[in-house]
Amino acid sequence: MTPAYTPTLTRRHMVAGAAAAGAVLALPSSAMAQAKTPIVGPLAPNPAEFKKTMERFIGSATPLTEGLHLDLPVLADNPSAVPVKVKVTLPITEQEWCEEIIVLADLNPSPLACRVLLTVDTGAAEAAVRVRLTQSQTIHALARMKSGKVLVAKQAVTVAASGCGM
Template sequence: MQRRTLIASALALPATSALARQAAAPADPLAPNPAELRRAMEAFTQGRTPLTEGLELQVPALADNPGAVPLKVRVGLPITDEDWCEEIIVLAERNPSPLACRLRFTPAAGAAEAAVRVRLAQSQTVHALARMKSGTLLAASQAVTVAASGCGM
């Protein structure tokens, strides 16, 4: 009985809602999404300009396995009980979903660094942004050449 009600409710949706969903979906789900990249950067920075020193990003210049590109990110500023890195995000600017990684830290971590593997859709620039407890923002970026498509695999 309950199942029929759910099916009937789904069928009762107006046709315009299905059209609206199709219109909102990108034409190519594997295409870069620059609007989402801007939104993620603006949400993290909140209109402030990050410093270009103090954050290290290591990514190979040539990624021969785009499905698992190793990267290392490290905050070079001192970590103290008064000021530590709260969060680091990694953005891949030409991926369909630019947010590749989000890392959160506490002062107990003692250091703000991590090594991860990310999937890259194509050759692009990878960005890392860090936010310190004091509100200081740090940024680093590096270009990566991808040997083959990673997100369409």
């Protein structure tokens, strides 16, 4: 007797499902490429991509260290699913709201771990995700407000073992 076919949920299916539900889920193009091709070679950090992503998000704005709260464990016992919470603590009004939040893992091969797009109708600017980490590193959260302000927060996290490539 042959085993029954069980479909595998891929990143492409997750994006399609999110779009059908009316949500906006954005994955980096490198993540979509990983869904198509197997990973070959070591999973080395990509500091150039990290720097480029930071510069592109910040643009000409002066980053502010107040107004963004980043919550994650100092010691992650499961590096495959490290809980990360980001919350804008500034008042959200119809004139000033958070348009976008990103989470970056500076020593991951693909530093962009999460991107959330928000509207004024959202009411609150917060996100909770689980991030896979390759090693102990610093997690960066950035938020762009409607006025052009960019809020930043960062925190170091120590992982117990490697989460990528397992």
